[in-house]
Amino acid sequence: MKRLSYPFAESDVRALKAGEAVLVSGLVFTGRDRFHKHFADGGRLPVDFRDGALFHCGPVVVKEKGVWKVVAAGPTTSVRENPYEPEFIRQSGVRLVIGKGGMDGATLKACGTHGCVYLQAVGGAAALTAACVKRVTGVHFLEEWGAAEACWAFEMMDFPCVVAMDAHGVSLFDAVAENSAAVLDALRGA
Amino acid sequence: MEIEEKIAGLIRRTSSRLSADVLQALAAAIRREAKGSSARMILETLVQNAALARRKGTPMCQDTGTLTFFVDERLRGLVTPAAVKKAVAVATEKGWLRRNTIDSVSGRSINSNTCDGAPVIHYVPAKSRRAAPAVTLLMKGGGSENMSRQYSLPDAALGAGRDLEGVRRCVLDAVHKAQGYGCAPGILGVCVGGDRACGFEEAKHQLLRRLDDTNRDSALARLEKRLVKEANALGIGPMGLGGKTTVLGVKIGSRPRVPASFFVTVAYLCWAARRQTMRFGGGQTK
Numbered sequence: 500m501k502r503l504s505y506p507f508a509e510s511d512v513r514a515l516k517a518g519e520a521v522l523v524s525g526l527v528f529t530g531r532d533r534f535h536k537h538f539a540d541g542g543r544l545p546v547d548f549r550d551g552a553l554f555h556c557g558p559v560v561v562k563e564k565g566v567w568k569v570v571a572a573g574p575t576t577s578v579r580e581n582p583y584e585p586e587f588i589r590q591s592g593v594r595l596v597i598g599k600g601g602m603d604g605a606t607l608k609a610c611g612t613h614g615c616v617y618l619q620a621v622g623g624a625a626a627l628t629a630a631c632v633k634r635v636t637g638v639h640f641l642e643e644w645g646a647a648e649a650c651w652a653f654e655m656m657d658f659p660c661v662v663a664m665d666a667h668g669v670s671l672f673d674a675v676a677e678n679s680a681a682v683l684d685a686l687r688g689a
Numbered sequence: 690m691e692i693e694e695k696i697a698g699l700i701r702r703t704s705s706r707l708s709a710d711v712l713q714a715l716a717a718a719i720r721r722e723a724k725g726s727s728a729r730m731i732l733e734t735l736v737q738n739a740a741l742a743r744r745k746g747t748p749m750c751q752d753t754g755t756l757t758f759f760v761d762e763r764l765r766g767l768v769t770p771a772a773v774k775k776a777v778a779v780a781t782e783k784g785w786l787r788r789n790t791i792d793s794v795s796g797r798s799i800n801s802n803t804c805d806g807a808p809v810i811h812y813v814p815a816k817s818r819r820a821a822p823a824v825t826l827l828m829k830g831g832g833s834e835n836m837s838r839q840y841s842l843p844d845a846a847l848g849a850g851r852d853l854e855g856v857r858r859c860v861l862d863a864v865h866k867a868q869g870y871g872c873a874p875g876i877l878g879v880c881v882g883g884d885r886a887c888g889f890e891e892a893k894h895q896l897l898r899r900l901d902d903t904n905r906d907s908a909l910a911r912l913e914k915r916l917v918k919e920a921n922a923l924g925i926g927p928m929g930l931g932g933k934t935t936v937l938g939v940k941i942g943s944r945p946r947v948p949a950s951f952f953v954t955v956a957y958l959c960w961a962a963r964r965q966t967m968r969f970g971g972g973q974t975k
Contacts, residue, residue: 686923
């Protein structure tokens with residue numbers, strides 16, 4: 500299995516192919532609906548995403564003796580960020596977008612243009628993913644947005660993902676969608 | 690034990706334990722997929738995750754969802770809204786629930802997860818007077834809730850008329866549109882008829898049925914079986930990356946309708962089908 504570590508080099512990311520399994524280690528930032536709206540409204544980015552990873556995730560966290568502990572942290576559905584992601588990829592220089600369900604053609608194109616990939620994590624596998632978070636190194640917008648929407652900085656170790664959309668214009672979801680549409684047509688005729 | 694503590698315990702169990710029928714269905718799905726396939730790998734990950742969450746008593750999914758309590762009306766004096774809210778606040782503080790409630794107008798987080806309207810509590814008639822009164826909790830995440838749909842028949846685009854064939858077409862459409870989203874393999878609760886509000890209520894109520902039960906209505910029982918087979922033939926698979934199991938179950942109920950309306954409501958539930966029952970004066974769990 501390929502290992503990817505922060506900072507993620509553009510050449511390494513461009514070499515990834517859809518379908519490959521990878522293990523992600525190092526700094527990963529969370530950002531989901533509120534984060535993308537903030538970005539689209541012209542808000543400043545709280546951290547530097549260059550050569551970094553954006554994880555569509557709203558974790559369950561508790562504070563134990565003054566230290567944040569991640570209890571559960573799986574991916575959320577990425578499709579809601581379609582309207583914002585191409586521009587975010589362009590401006591931020593992010594290399595990995597991690598979520599579930601895949602994203603649209605415009606995002607796929609932005610991945611190719613700017614050297615980024617979309618990784619799919621296993622949806623709902625939140626206890627396992629939380630075990631990959633070694634440390635919380637920071638949090639932004641916690642007061643304003645709440646814990647689920649806040650931008651968390653995680654130090655992760657061997658976070659398992661699959662390359663679902665690569666920088667060569669290939670998305671794993673396209674083939675499945677094509678096949679299921681054909682079967683559905685046949686079932687409607689039945 | 691105080692009632693609030695008991696309810697908090699039910700919340701923790703629901704958040705961290707997958708029911709036996711769902712685990713069995715996932716195990717059967719694993720056996721159907723080829724070794725080394727991504728479908729099998731994903732399903733095995735789900736089972737490992739469920740085991741870890743159970744062992745640690747932590748949420749199996751970070752989206753601890755909308756909490757819907759179905760309370761036997763005989764417990765109205767004991768399982769009060771105030772007691773349920775206190776239990777939810779405690780469970781949130783302990784990290785058994787995510788801070789998951791947003792004021793829809795201001796956009797601010799309601800950190801206790803309790804306010805007017807949260808959690809949802811339904812007081813329901815007793816199934817039988819002999820059975821021990823029970824509280825059932827359903828925790829349904831937003832990703833799956835976003836994939837729920839309501840159709841109004843006839844629907845020309847789907848070729849769906851006002852009959853069970855029309856219902857079949859709606860359900861297949863809902864499964865097809867949910868691909869990639871909502872964390873397959875999912876479970877579908879369906880309501881034929883009703884008004885828009887009670888259609889969703891009944892569809893969600895169907896999600897409480899055990900996956901291995903049989904519908905008492907023979908026509909609906911046949912349709913349920915057929916739809917499981919046909920939905921799985923779509924090849925959408927676990928997490929939408931292809932495979933033989935797209936749904937774990939289809940459960941269909943009905944509600945009377947007025948002549949002008951014919952709604953088909955599909956409530957989509959992800960594989961993290963969190964539902965547990967606590968009985969009073971008898972055993973517990975489901």
